[in-house]
Amino acid sequence: xxxxxxxxxxxxxxxxxxxxxxxxxxxxxxxxxxxxxxxxxxxxxxxxxxxxxxxxxxxxxxxxxxxxxxxxxxxxxxxxxxxxxxxxxxxxxxxxxxxxxxxxxxxxxxxxxxxxxxxxxxxxxxxxxxxxxxxxxxxxxxxxxxxxxxxxxxxxxxxxxxxxxxxxxxxxxxxxxxxxxxxxxxxxxxxxxxxxxxxxxxxxxxxxxxxxxxxxxxxxxxxxxxxxxxxxxxxxxxxxxxxxxxxxxxxxxxxxxxxxxxxxxxxxxxxxxxxxxxxxxxxxxxxxxxxxxxxxxxxxxxxxxxxxxxxxxxxxxxxxxxxxxxxxxxxxxxxxxxxxxxxxxxxxxxxxxxxxxxxxxxxxxxxxxxxxxxxxxxxxxxxxxx
Amino acid sequence: xxxxxxxxxxxxxxxxxxxxxxxxxxxxxxxxxxxxxxxxxxxxxxxxxxxxxxxxxxxxxxxxxxxxxxxxxxxxxxxxxxxxxxxxxxxxxxxxxxxxxxxxxxxxxxxxxxxxxxxxxxxxxxxxxxxxxxxxxxxxxxxxxxxxxxxxxxxxxxxxx
Numbered sequence: 001x002x003x004x005x006x007x008x009x010x011x012x013x014x015x016x017x018x019x020x021x022x023x024x025x026x027x028x029x030x031x032x033x034x035x036x037x038x039x040x041x042x043x044x045x046x047x048x049x050x051x052x053x054x055x056x057x058x059x060x061x062x063x064x065x066x067x068x069x070x071x072x073x074x075x076x077x078x079x080x081x082x083x084x085x086x087x088x089x090x091x092x093x094x095x096x097x098x099x100x101x102x103x104x105x106x107x108x109x110x111x112x113x114x115x116x117x118x119x120x121x122x123x124x125x126x127x128x129x130x131x132x133x134x135x136x137x138x139x140x141x142x143x144x145x146x147x148x149x150x151x152x153x154x155x156x157x158x159x160x161x162x163x164x165x166x167x168x169x170x171x172x173x174x175x176x177x178x179x180x181x182x183x184x185x186x187x188x189x190x191x192x193x194x195x196x197x198x199x200x201x202x203x204x205x206x207x208x209x210x211x212x213x214x215x216x217x218x219x220x221x222x223x224x225x226x227x228x229x230x231x232x233x234x235x236x237x238x239x240x241x242x243x244x245x246x247x248x249x250x251x252x253x254x255x256x257x258x259x260x261x262x263x264x265x266x267x268x269x270x271x272x273x274x275x276x277x278x279x280x281x282x283x284x285x286x287x288x289x290x291x292x293x294x295x296x297x298x299x300x301x302x303x304x305x306x307x308x309x310x311x312x313x314x315x316x317x318x319x320x321x322x323x324x325x326x327x328x329x330x331x332x333x334x335x336x337x338x339x340x341x342x343x344x345x346x347x348x349x350x351x352x353x354x355x356x357x358x359x360x361x362x363x364x365x366x367x368x369x370x371x372x373x374x375x376x377x378x379x380x381x382x383x384x385x386x
Numbered sequence: 387x388x389x390x391x392x393x394x395x396x397x398x399x400x401x402x403x404x405x406x407x408x409x410x411x412x413x414x415x416x417x418x419x420x421x422x423x424x425x426x427x428x429x430x431x432x433x434x435x436x437x438x439x440x441x442x443x444x445x446x447x448x449x450x451x452x453x454x455x456x457x458x459x460x461x462x463x464x465x466x467x468x469x470x471x472x473x474x475x476x477x478x479x480x481x482x483x484x485x486x487x488x489x490x491x492x493x494x495x496x497x498x499x500x501x502x503x504x505x506x507x508x509x510x511x512x513x514x515x516x517x518x519x520x521x522x523x524x525x526x527x528x529x530x531x532x533x534x535x536x537x538x539x540x541x542x543x544x545x546x547x
Binding site: 021024025027030032034035036037039123124125173291295296298299302345347351368 | 389392393397400404407408409410542543544545546547
């Protein structure tokens, strides 16, 4: 059977922690700090709009690019919030989540053998999507002691004649680390000099706690070298609706639309209508959730510090990427034992780059009572081990 | 609204230490602020929301909403008569409204009879009360922002990227 599978797929790195995932899914009564999605349900105003869309019989295809009113809404939102200007006619594409947008982006720009720069640790999909698009991922490791931030000189060093694009995800999964205006300006200088495309996954942009989020595309002169990806999943707790969007130059968006029309056709219409409602009236609920994440972040940070974990205080998203070195256990072992002994799930760091074996990702997408209980169990686990 | 209030309104059991940690303030500072809110009457109490429908002895409990039309008095308007009404311990809530009637009060009692006795003997007989309309409460769906139906378990998968 193996013979009949594509070589590319066969060569894709199987996720080393699949087995651990299966272990978690097979267990009952787990307190999970291993999720990559909000613990909140989609705010009712938005759900209600989705239900209403179904009641009204909105069950058809939409234009490939997505409903015009949603694109227009996104265009206005980006303009008023970040002074980002995109023409809803030809510079915005609605996708089924940022995952699809990233896939389309890479397939639209990468030629066989082109390199795509990806800072580590990173979201699991970037490398495999690059390979599936025929490209070569060129990883740059970032270290805990440098705050998991990409250094401009490392970026410049990684650029070769074959470099087509760099992927920046900020605030990032799994570290929650983000970039300031000044740091982005340093990247911009290099990106403009070498004329490569900067694909930014800014899905956690609205969940920035320490400083205002700045889209790379909004820096002066960055426009034609940037592709801005965002969506509704995280900030509006809409993961299951699968609505993302890509904004960029007409050429890139139209190339992406070409692939999208053959593969996905369009994003689900009822989800698009719900997303439109999120733009119109979801802000209050989103701000409330954001404040809740921010409070949890403070709480969990102090607790983890007290217990003795080394980490960077995340500036956004809802994750901590913590070092398990002081516990004498590698991340995967730590996760496995913690799950077996205390029924608490976290994600081993290897998932986000093979060099992060001494880390685990812990998400604070759980209410405060659960977080308290989880932290107490982690402490108990460490005490028993000694 | 101060974020202290936002947190306390959702969970009054939280300790000042925890509250301080959540908001990145000093525990002393938080304690002082809470005391201040209490003194100013912004925080008026801490209580538990009970879903009485699930209690064994729920049979001995009825609630009614009563619309009350009153004659306002010179100089004090509705306040004086409202005070006479809300001072009864049976009255759990009392509001002045615009519209076709003046006061809306929530009464709790052990049976329909205790409630109707209260209306007939205490309330309707008050000097400035002109008319009352009693609505017995049949079912509670949501109380103080809390949906009373027990939540279904979270169906989110336990681990994801």
